Amino acid sequence: MPVVVAFKPSQKAIFMNPTEIPNGARKFEVTCSSCNLREMCLPGGVCVDDLQRVENIVYARRRVRRGESLFKAGDAFSAVYAIRSGFFKTSLIDNDGREQVTGFFMGGELLGMDGIGAGRYNGNSIALEDSEVCVMPFSLIEEMSREIPALQRHLHTVLSREIVRDHGVMMLLGSMRAEERLATFLINLSRRFVRRGYSSSDFHLRMTRDELGSYLGLKLETVSRLFSQFQKDGLIEVNQKHVRILDIAGLEQVLAGK
Amino acid sequence: MPVVVAFKPSQKAIFMNPTEIPNGARKFEVTCSSCNLREMCLPGGVCVDDLQRVENIVYARRRVRRGESLFKAGDAFSAVYAIRSGFFKTSLIDNDGREQVTGFFMGGELLGMDGIGAGRYNGNSIALEDSEVCVMPFSLIEEMSREIPALQRHLHTVLSREIVRDHGVMMLLGSMRAEERLATFLINLSRRFVRRGYSSSDFHLRMTRDELGSYLGLKLETVSRLFSQFQKDGLIEVNQKHVRILDIAGLEQVLAGK
DNA sequence: CGTAATTTTGACTCCGCTCAATTGGCGTGG
DNA sequence: CCACGCCAATTGAGCGGAGTCAAAATTACG
Numbered sequence: 327m328p329v330v331v332a333f334k335p336s337q338k339a340i341f342m343n344p345t346e347i348p349n350g351a352r353k354f355e356v357t358c359s360s361c362n363l364r365e366m367c368l369p370g371g372v373c374v375d376d377l378q379r380v381e382n383i384v385y386a387r388r389r390v391r392r393g394e395s396l397f398k399a400g401d402a403f404s405a406v407y408a409i410r411s412g413f414f415k416t417s418l419i420d421n422d423g424r425e426q427v428t429g430f431f432m433g434g435e436l437l438g439m440d441g442i443g444a445g446r447y448n449g450n451s452i453a454l455e456d457s458e459v460c461v462m463p464f465s466l467i468e469e470m471s472r473e474i475p476a477l478q479r480h481l482h483t484v485l486s487r488e489i490v491r492d493h494g495v496m497m498l499l500g501s502m503r504a505e506e507r508l509a510t511f512l513i514n515l516s517r518r519f520v521r522r523g524y525s526s527s528d529f530h531l532r533m534t535r536d537e538l539g540s541y542l543g544l545k546l547e548t549v550s551r552l553f554s555q556f557q558k559d560g561l562i563e564v565n566q567k568h569v570r571i572l573d574i575a576g577l578e579q580v581l582a583g584k
Numbered sequence: 585m586p587v588v589v590a591f592k593p594s595q596k597a598i599f600m601n602p603t604e605i606p607n608g609a610r611k612f613e614v615t616c617s618s619c620n621l622r623e624m625c626l627p628g629g630v631c632v633d634d635l636q637r638v639e640n641i642v643y644a645r646r647r648v649r650r651g652e653s654l655f656k657a658g659d660a661f662s663a664v665y666a667i668r669s670g671f672f673k674t675s676l677i678d679n680d681g682r683e684q685v686t687g688f689f690m691g692g693e694l695l696g697m698d699g700i701g702a703g704r705y706n707g708n709s710i711a712l713e714d715s716e717v718c719v720m721p722f723s724l725i726e727e728m729s730r731e732i733p734a735l736q737r738h739l740h741t742v743l744s745r746e747i748v749r750d751h752g753v754m755m756l757l758g759s760m761r762a763e764e765r766l767a768t769f770l771i772n773l774s775r776r777f778v779r780r781g782y783s784s785s786d787f788h789l790r791m792t793r794d795e796l797g798s799y800l801g802l803k804l805e806t807v808s809r810l811f812s813q814f815q816k817d818g819l820i821e822v823n824q825k826h827v828r829i830l831d832i833a834g835l836e837q838v839l840a841g842k
Numbered sequence: 843c844g845t846a847a848t849t850t851t852g853a854c855t856c857c858g859c860t861c862a863a864t865t866g867g868c869g870t871g872g
Numbered sequence: 873c874c875a876c877g878c879c880a881a882t883t884g885a886g887c888g889g890a891g892t893c894a895a896a897a898t899t900a901c902g
Contacts, residue, residue, distance in 0.1 A: 418751060418752075418754075418755050420755060420759070421839070421840065422840070424759050425759075426754060426755040426758045426759045427758075428751045428754050428755075439743075439744055439747055440744060440747050440748050440751060441744070442740050442741060442743070442744035443740075443741040443742070443743075443744035443745040443747075443748060444744075444745075444748070448747075448748045448751060449751060468733070468736055468737070468740070471730075471736075472729075472730045472731075472733070472736065473730075475726070475730070478726055478729075478730065479726065482700050482701075482726070482743070483700060483701040484701070485697075485700070485701075485740070485743040485744070485747070486697055486698060486699070486700035486701035486702075486743070487701040487702075488747050489697055489698050489701075489706075489743070489746050489747060489750060490698050490701060490702070490706045492747060492750030492751065492753075492754065493676060493684075493686045493698060493706060493707060493750065494676075495750075495754055496676075496684060496686050496750065496753055496754065496757060497676050497678060497684040497686075499754060499757035499758050499801060500684045500685075500757050500798065500799070500800075500801040501678070501682050501683075501684045501798070501801070503857080503858095504857075504858065534879095534880065534881090535880075535881065535882095536880085540758065540759070541758070542758075543757060543758040543759070544858075544859095545858070545859055545860085546880090546881080547858090547859075547860085547881090547882080547883085548857090548858055548859075549881095550880095550881055550882055550883080551858090551882080551883080553881090553882090554882075554883080566866080566867075566880080566881070567880090567881095581679070582679060582680070761889080761890095762889075762890065792847090792848065792849090793848075793849065793850095794848085802890075802891090803890070803891055803892080804848090804849080805849090805850080805851085805890090805891075805892085805893095806889090806890055806891075808848095808849060808850055808851080809850085809851080809890090811849095811850090812850075812851080824848085824849070824898080824899070825848095
């Protein structure tokens with residue numbers, strides 16, 4: 327059975343969180359109430375009254391610099407993390423040392439849910455740019471979701487959505503052709519950027535071709551060729567990591583087509 | 585937000601469950617306490633005192649005949665299902681009608697967790713042999729897991745394990761060669777059969793080559809060729825759907841880099 | 843018992859991989 | 873500021889693993 331370190335709300339932010347000032351102006355930075363990612367994050371759907379209590383789950387903030395890992399496969403599990411800013415990849419490494427990227431994550435999304443079951447994180451979580459996360463001790467989440475049904479409900483929603491997302495990736499890897507995979511990825515990324523107020527058509531990829539290839543079940547050269555192909559077809563404009571979507575309908579057509 | 589139909593424990597088994605006889609001899613068939621799959625099912629880890637309450641979650645039993653679906657993608661979500669006996673596949677159908685099998689499930693495993701988030705099941709769940717499931721209304725699970733921490737804990741464990749399983753499938757689909765995929769599948773199936781008291785080496789596949797191929801991201805002809813290949817190599821003995829593992833170490837060798 | 847469905851096997855094809863060379867971007871230090 | 877080195881990305885040529893198409897064999901099932 328998983329061993330979860332016990333956290334008490336009163337212990338909140340006794341370390342790791344230099345911004346904690348109980349009644350100070352900077353409290354602004356700590357609260358979920360004032361976080362614009364709230365609705366897609368763990369507290370989504372929790373009413374304002376309960377929100378004040380839920381905020382106590384955020385035990386601390388943690389900065390993770392580009393290239394650093396938030397947690398590694400096998401690390402003891404004690405918390406899940408909400409991305410406050412930045413971009414992450416999660417991955418597994420098999421016995422032969424081969425990496426499989428299992429996902430890319432951005433603001434408002436949760437990391438570490440793969441650790442709940444075994445008491446150890448199952449995969450790695452690495453920042454692809456300088457990032458900041460909210461540390462949410464899972465024992466606190468469980469405690470509080472026993473008292474706040476809306477939180478419980480949303481926790482289950484978030485866990486379930488990760489399962490749905492994973493099944494989507496299985497579909498991508500199991501039955502799509504290379505160009506369909508990349509088109510699916512671009513459309514998905516675009517949608518997620520829009521929700522966060524960024525451009526739907528103009529963005530900077532944080533991952534290398536190799537990492538993207540791993541996620542899509544393709545080799546980096548194939549990914550590169552596909553980008554060139556899509557550009558030639560007038561669907562996108564690529565310049566290294568910068569991508570501009572020119573014809574989103576055309577990308578969707580890539581999926582529908584044959 | 586998901587709409588979950590409310591169930592009250594008192595409503596238990598008012599229909600769909602002909603075996604419900606409050607103090608009768610057949611109560612034996614209904615209780616989790618007497619179910620040998622208990623430990624790998626939802627009530628796993630719940631102490632005997634609480635178990636009596638948890639049993640009330642099992643609202644009814646439902647028989648699903650071979651070929652019938654337990655639920656379909658898009659159906660309103662209200663319950664998760666524990667497999668009491670039988671064998672299921674879960675799948676997604678994409679816009680073009682292509683099927684992606686997302687998993688195979690057997691006794692003690694849970695189905696339907698993909699529906700929690702959206703209030704609708706995301707995929708299909710189809711019996712590959714005559715089966716029986718325990719119907720567990722999710723609103724009851726949530727209600728009771730607010731009161732019974734051990735149940736809450738195990739619910740989260742089960743959800744998390746599904747995520748871990750899915751990531752394993754991504755690794756399989758994203759970075760393994762065809763023969764590694766089939767070897768991985770056979771080893772996994774063998775382990776799960778053992779836990780349930782069946783032979784580790786001798787079993788009857790419930791799925792067609794096509795369904796297995798879909799799950800493994802291969803064409804049915806490729807699966808068939810691989811079975812023949814493994815047989816020629818003395819790793820297994822195949823006769824249509826019957827498989828006997830002759831050299832489990834050899835199968836593991838297939839994984840340990842060619 | 844006959845018909846449909848599934849599985850096996852063969853021959854050939856092609857998509858994505860491998861190997862290799864080149865180009866481009868960017869930080870560091872002279 | 874430019875030269876250098878490093879890493880990422882692009883592109884080409886050739887190859888091979890798995891797919892496609894087809895036919896035969898075997899089994900399941902009404």
